Amino acid sequence: EVQVLESGGGLVQPGGSLRLSCVVSGFTFTDYAMSWVRQAPGKGLEWVSSISDSGFRKYYADSVKGRFTISRDSSKNTLYLQMNSLRAGDTAVYYCAKHTYSSGGDFDYWGQGTLVTVSS
Amino acid sequence: EIVLTQSPATLSLSPGERATLSCRASQSISSYLAWYQQKPGQAPRLLIYDASNRATGIPARFSGSGSGTDFALTINSLEPEDFAVYYCQQRSNWPITFGQGTRLEIK
Numbered sequence: 001e002v003q004v005l006e007s008g009g010g011l012v013q014p015g016g017s018l019r020l021s022c023v024v025s026g027f028t029f030t031d032y033a034m035s036w037v038r039q040a041p042g043k044g045l046e047w048v049s050s051i052s053d054s055g056f057r058k059y060y061a062d063s064v065k066g067r068f069t070i071s072r073d074s075s076k077n078t079l080y081l082q083m084n085s086l087r088a089g090d091t092a093v094y095y096c097a098k099h100t101y102s103s104g105g106d107f108d109y110w111g112q113g114t115l116v117t118v119s120s
Numbered sequence: 121e122i123v124l125t126q127s128p129a130t131l132s133l134s135p136g137e138r139a140t141l142s143c144r145a146s147q148s149i150s151s152y153l154a155w156y157q158q159k160p161g162q163a164p165r166l167l168i169y170d171a172s173n174r175a176t177g178i179p180a181r182f183s184g185s186g187s188g189t190d191f192a193l194t195i196n197s198l199e200p201e202d203f204a205v206y207y208c209q210q211r212s213n214w215p216i217t218f219g220q221g222t223r224l225e226i227k
Contacts, residue, residue, distance in 0.1 A: 035216075045156075045164065045207055047216040059214050095163055104211055106154040108175065110163035 002026035002109045006096045009114030016086050020114060022079040022096030027109075029077045030054075033099035035107065036070065036081045038092035038116075048094070049081065053102040063089075086118045122146050124208050126219035132227040139195040141222045143208035148188045152212040155184055155193045158221075159204045167206075168193060200226075 008020040020036070035050040049070040050059045058070055069082040079096055093115050097107035123146040133139055143153065151171040156164035166175040168184035171191060181196040195202055203226050208219040 044221045045158075045209075045218040047209075047218065050216070061215050100169065104216075106166060106169045106209065106211060107156075107164070108166050108169075110165075112163055 002098070004096050004098060004109055004111035006094065006111040006114040009094065009116045011117045011119065012086055013120050014087060014118055016118070017082070017084045018086065018116060020081040020083065020094055020096075020116070022081075022111060024077050024079070024096075024098065027098070029072075030074045031102060033102060033104050034072060034079045035097045035099060036079075037095045037097050037107070037110075038090075039095070039113075040089075040092040043092075046092075050099070050104065051079070052104075057103065083116070086116075088118050090116060091118050092116060121215055122149060122210050122213055122217050124210055124217055124219035126206075126208060126222045128222060129220075130223045130225060132225050133198055134227045135198050135200055137198050139193075139198055139202070139224055141193040141195075141206055141224070143186075143191040143193070143219050145189045145191075145210060145212075149210045149212035151187045152210055153184075153186070153191050154209045154211070155182075156207045156209065157202075157204050158207065164207065195224075198224075 003025045036048040051070045067085045071080045093113040095113045096111040098109040099105045125144045127142045153171045155168040158164040172184045
């Protein structure tokens, strides 16, 4: 059974940093690309960042480029999102999602999300 | 960036009726379109990939169609558990983008 479990969310002040983690199981982590997708309260889905199976290719939404960094650790079956210079507009539930292919594709498994609140 | 426009924003129907949701892309995306269902407090669930293929475990009442710029999700004979928000998503070009969603509510 595929499992995806995010952690690391919380309340942070504007300008602060936070690192999200996503531990997965039930599939071969190194065979698939992974992504972070967020959803602001009461709003729709917004893709944030993706990383290929090897970790070589990384993609970012313009809204987070230069502030967020995606990475993965195959020894721990874990995906990360380092978030710096956080803004109120980054407040959202952050979902970790597995892609259907090694380099991308759709999202076939999602975690339950972790809430990030940026506020003073 | 490819913009996906979903219509209608809200669709009010009764159980047993057929729902047709639309998604239009700002440029051709071939068949690289997926549909997701999201219920309150839950993560999205993949329903349809590559425009017309049902994901694992998705009931046959869900079907997808279209290619290029115009796509549709059809739900035949609505069940009570189908009332939710539906999103389309394209993977033709980076950045990956989602539509704004269609809320399917009970009439």
